[in-house]
Amino acid sequence: MFERLIGILSRNKLKKFIALAVSFALWLFVMGVQNPVITGSYNLPVSVINVPQGYRAIYDEKKVRVKIRAAHSFFAENNENSLQLFANLENHDEGQYELPIETSFPQGVEVQSIFPDTILVKLEPIIERSTDAEIIVNGSVASGSMIEDIQKSENRVTVVGPKGSVNEVQRVIGYLYLNGNSEDFEINVPLTAIDKDGRTVKNVRVVPSSISAEVIIKSALKTKSVSVNANLTPPDGKEIASVTISPNTVEISGAEEIVNSIESVQTDNVIVPADITNFSGKFKLNLPQGVTSKVSEVSVTAVLR
Numbered sequence: 001m002f003e004r005l006i007g008i009l010s011r012n013k014l015k016k017f018i019a020l021a022v023s024f025a026l027w028l029f030v031m032g033v034q035n036p037v038i039t040g041s042y043n044l045p046v047s048v049i050n051v052p053q054g055y056r057a058i059y060d061e062k063k064v065r066v067k068i069r070a071a072h073s074f075f076a077e078n079n080e081n082s083l084q085l086f087a088n089l090e091n092h093d094e095g096q097y098e099l100p101i102e103t104s105f106p107q108g109v110e111v112q113s114i115f116p117d118t119i120l121v122k123l124e125p126i127i128e129r130s131t132d133a134e135i136i137v138n139g140s141v142a143s144g145s146m147i148e149d150i151q152k153s154e155n156r157v158t159v160v161g162p163k164g165s166v167n168e169v170q171r172v173i174g175y176l177y178l179n180g181n182s183e184d185f186e187i188n189v190p191l192t193a194i195d196k197d198g199r200t201v202k203n204v205r206v207v208p209s210s211i212s213a214e215v216i217i218k219s220a221l222k223t224k225s226v227s228v229n230a231n232l233t234p235p236d237g238k239e240i241a242s243v244t245i246s247p248n249t250v251e252i253s254g255a256e257e258i259v260n261s262i263e264s265v266q267t268d269n270v271i272v273p274a275d276i277t278n279f280s281g282k283f284k285l286n287l288p289q290g291v292t293s294k295v296s297e298v299s300v301t302a303v304l305r
Contacts, residue, residue, distance in 0.1 A: 161204030
């Protein structure tokens with residue numbers, strides 16, 4: 001059986017070779033027509049590998065233009081995620097380096113050009129620094145109120161990042177926004193590291209990233225207890241022998257500079273009738289402008305002679 005098979009294969013060798021060659025050529029032709037080799041371009045990001053522990057690689061993360069040549073089926077079946085560009089920091093210490101951009105592409109992909117073909121990478125150690133957390137207040141509390149105190153959950157925070165970036169940090173700030181608040185409240189305030197020009201410093205993080213602030217609000221008005229005088233005008237030929245006022249003191253509120261100058265307040269002016277000896281009534285307080293009191297009127301009893 002085996003000898004017969006050998007005999008069949010040994011006959012017409014030339015014809016068999018020609019048929020095989022034609023078949024192979026036909027296959028190449030069909031593949032060239034059905035799956036031709038074409039070119040394509042991608043804008044790809046560059047990653048940095050083998051960054052030493054405790055260091056941070058800082059580089060321009062703009063994408064790189066890559067032109068490749070591959071079979072049509074590659075472009076149909078794959079996307080840019082299968083094409084990787086990287087710069088290798090193996091065996092590098094602190095410093096700045098211009099590194100070649102290397103590729104990791106599937107088999108059958110030919111790289112025709114990479115632009116740019118190098119990348120500038122700065123390798124810096126990760127450091128940390130403690131600094132004050134500053135709260136900046138925007139807006140205002142309700143009219144007649146003022147902030148008595150702002151109590152922070154943390155007075156100092158830590159800035160962590162590459163040495164050069166951490167050294168750029170001048171302040172760590174958080175904004176606290178007021179909107180007519182009249183009562184105490186607590187709020188979470190995110191923190192940002194800024195440089196000497198007030199710009200956010202990149203590549204650093206603040207630990208913790210936010211703090212809690214308790215805002216204590218009090219009345220902005222000065223409160224004071226003062227005596228009350230009855231403003232009575234007796235009739236002709238008589239005078240006031242005695243006056244009793246109830247209450248004879250009241251609590252007033254107002255701007256501090258006004259209230260501090262007041263020692264007493266009066267009732268509205270009252271003209272006492274001529275035909276009576278004992279006089280009594282309730283009369284409104286005559287308060288200076290900008291001054292208020294919870295007591296609006298007092299009882300007055302006067303004896304004339």
